[in-house]
Amino acid sequence: MNQKLALPEDVLMSIEKPERYIGHEINAVFKDKDKIDIRFAMCFPDVYEIGMSHLGIQILYDMFNKFEDTWCERVYSPWVDLDKIMREKNLSLFTWESQDPVREMDFLGITLQYEMCYTNILQILDLSNIPLIATERTWEDPIVIGGGPCSYNPEPIADFFDIFYIGEGETRYRELLDIYKESRKNNESREDFLYKAAKIPGMYVPRFYEPVYNEDFTLKEFRRLKDDIPATIVKELVTDLDETYYPEKPIVPYMKVTQDRVVLEIMRGCIRGCRFCQAGQIYKPVRERSIEFLKQRAETLLKNTGHEEISLSSLSSSDYSHIEELVNFLIEDCTKKKVNIALPSLRIDQFSVDVMEKVQDIKKSSLTFAPEAGSQRMRDIINKGLTEEDIINGAVLAFKGGWTKVKLYFMLGLPFEEEEDIEGIAKLCNNIAAAFYEAIPKEKRVNGKVSITASTSFFIPKPFTPFQWAKMNTKEDFIDKAEHTKHYIMSQLNQKVIRYIWHEADVSMLEGVMARGDRRLSKVILMAYKKGCIYDAWSEYYKHDVWLECFEECGIDPFFYTTRERKDDELFPWDFLDCGVSKAHLLREWKKAQAAIVTDNCKKRCVGCGTAKFDCGLCINR
Amino acid sequence: MxxxxxxxxxxxxxxxxxxxxxxxxxxxxxxxxxxxxxxxxxxxxxxxxxxxxxxxxxxxxxxxxxxxxxxxxxxxxxxxxxxxxxxxxxxxxxxxxxxxxxxxxxASVAAAAYEIEFYKDAPLTEKLIKQFIDSPTVEYVKKTKTGERTINIKDFVFDIRYLSMRCMYICVDASSGGNLKPATLCDALLKLDNKNIEDYPFHVTRKDTYKRNENSELVPLNKF
Structure with a gap:
């Protein structure tokens, strides 16, 4: 047996859950490092059980390891207990497979899934002994490359990355690796390699671009420092999802991770144009995987992992063309194999209620609705194509099927919100409760009563959405609105069966700053990290006071990014990126939102958002 | 089946x-x-x-x-x-x-045998093991949720053998009522020599798990 561990035994025995750090899971890939040219460390900058649950990394891990000359390994953030010990004992961060130092790798790829992981990126670099600032690195250090949803506004973290890969990872890595091999063989400088990389479609090399600001710190110009690199970087995407990488043998962790199941990605993109949703815009156009592909993969993946649950992944599973056939196939196949089926993001209608009856324990489970807003006016503003009638009908179907627990998700602080919209949340909850008592006769009420949980989160405007122009609420506004929501719920007739929960407002403010931030924020993030901020996504470790102190010391006003009114023609820090959806379309949608006019979804009618230029998916197969 | x-x-x-x-x-x-x-x-x-x-x-x-x-x-x-x-x-x-x-x-587990290996410093001597075996009682203060309780470790030890200065073999009670952790025995043993277990990190390998047969002898769980 030849199993190496980077951490000594006494360290492993003194920390929480040492199994987070041991690697060697089922289906992990090992290669002979003398027989490969490129070592790629793929990092999710959060704790193992979160990072291990991410499908995108499993897909890219599979792709890289199919390349004969490349060995892809994984890296995660050490939890706070180990972080402290590694600093005290000067231990360097390692990859999970070989347990070799991260610094020995050729590439360090970091996935950017949420803004609140930014200090963890610095933790990863720091513990790996890699200079935090990209331009201070040498060939002794890996090329640090970022990707994922937050790379659609990479500017706040631009100083820390050598390259950002904009778009879906399956298309351009081979090209990048080939150029890298060539550059190293010819003893070219790191700068020369990056210059070549900047010419590959989808690659953004921040050091070759420079923001120029107006006096009020809005962006005046985004300047190229080399002539022959693109002024606008167009996102990369897979045009045919059946002809690409999809792991047949995903890694099976020992620990119970957040996503302890087979995840079947049925499609990318979303036909709906909810105006608050970034994922709905940046992954357009909708591209489906074929039903044959999915049936075959479901069986292979269950067989190769031994997982006892399978789940479908997409932004809106009910919109998949063959959803009924797929779900019926899974029910039949999985019942035989004693496998559970999890069906998130299904719209509540007759079909989904029938399906859930077969796959869920009605007494224990609850049904989830995401109306996002309480009033019809507000649902029209956000373009959520859902009426109160749809919601009540869906709930009644569920009540007749035996469910008594309903969860509802709302947002507070949406643009143009008024008092009636907040009150609408309470009224909608009340009407659902009333519908229960009306639809279900007393003798048939399973638990005697209905139970409704209303949950609100605070709206954060994101780049590449129609709401990228919107003012965000302050923390005080948010708390005030949550109090109002609570008050309105308490004054409903059925208030006893309605439970209300809301999220914290401090973290939302920082997320709002980072989401629409510019390059000036790099120094704030660096200072916050140096003052001990990591794991900002975990409320117990989030240090709001320290962050405020850093903004102050850097002379940067956080409200510039959140509550400021933006003009229609303002140049945004992310405008040099092209996700397919045009700024003109987003602006049209912003105007329609102000007038509370809804826009058709892509299946009903093409509204000319701009992604037709990619010539694939729903844009051509209508 | x-x-x-x-x-x-x-x-x-x-x-x-x-x-x-x-x-x-x-x-x-x-x-x-x-x-x-x-x-x-x-x-x-x-x-x-x-x-x-x-x-x-x-x-x-x-x-x-x-x-x-x-x-x-x-x-x-x-x-x-x-x-x-x-x-x-x-x-x-x-x-x-x-x-x-x-x-x-x-339900049938009665005992478990372990090999203990001290991987930093070597605290074991034949004399120490003999002293343990020859003592009619070896008292040990066990910390429990409700307070402290003194037990006679020897009631729970069926076998103990010196293998080297770093290594010993033990067979101890592993039943649901009387399970003795190897670390507890190591602690008690080193205390006899006025040594602190914290200074002597060790590896534990379970050699086998036993039940009692009809003659009350310890046999591995897969022997019928």
């Missing part, structure tokens, strides 16, 4: 805790074509019961669990089928059909 599986666990997997290791075996079974019997209800689970949890950091040559499988299964193929699905460091050693009236693995 019920089948008793014996396996060993070494290497990095010693850091995988008991509950996760049970899930590991359930997933391994699902990767084979072995027809395991499931419980009824909305979330059916495999009927598997482990003999004795193995602490985090402990390796083993003799672990056991019982699993119920379809009567038509050919148990002779289990070792091979399961080993094809094992991670490096875990090896399935034997699979036997349980006799009709056999007690389940967990």
């Amino acid at each position: 019920k089948v008793r599986i014996k396996f060993s666990k070494h290497g990095v997997l010693k850091y995988v805790g008991h509950l996760d290791f049970m899930r590991y075996f359930q997933k391994a079974f699902r990767r084979t074509d072995i027809d395991v019997v499931y419980s009824k209800g909305f979330s059916p689970h495999m009927i598997i019961s482990f003999a004795q949890p193995l602490g985090v950091g402990v390796e083993s040559d003799g672990e056991y669990f019982d699993v119920e499988v379809n009567d038509n299964e050919n148990v002779d193929l289990f070792v091979q089928k399961l080993n094809e699905q094992m991670a490096e460091g875990v090896e399935v050693l034997e699979a036997i059909v349980l006799p009709e009236k056999a007690e389940n693995a967990m």
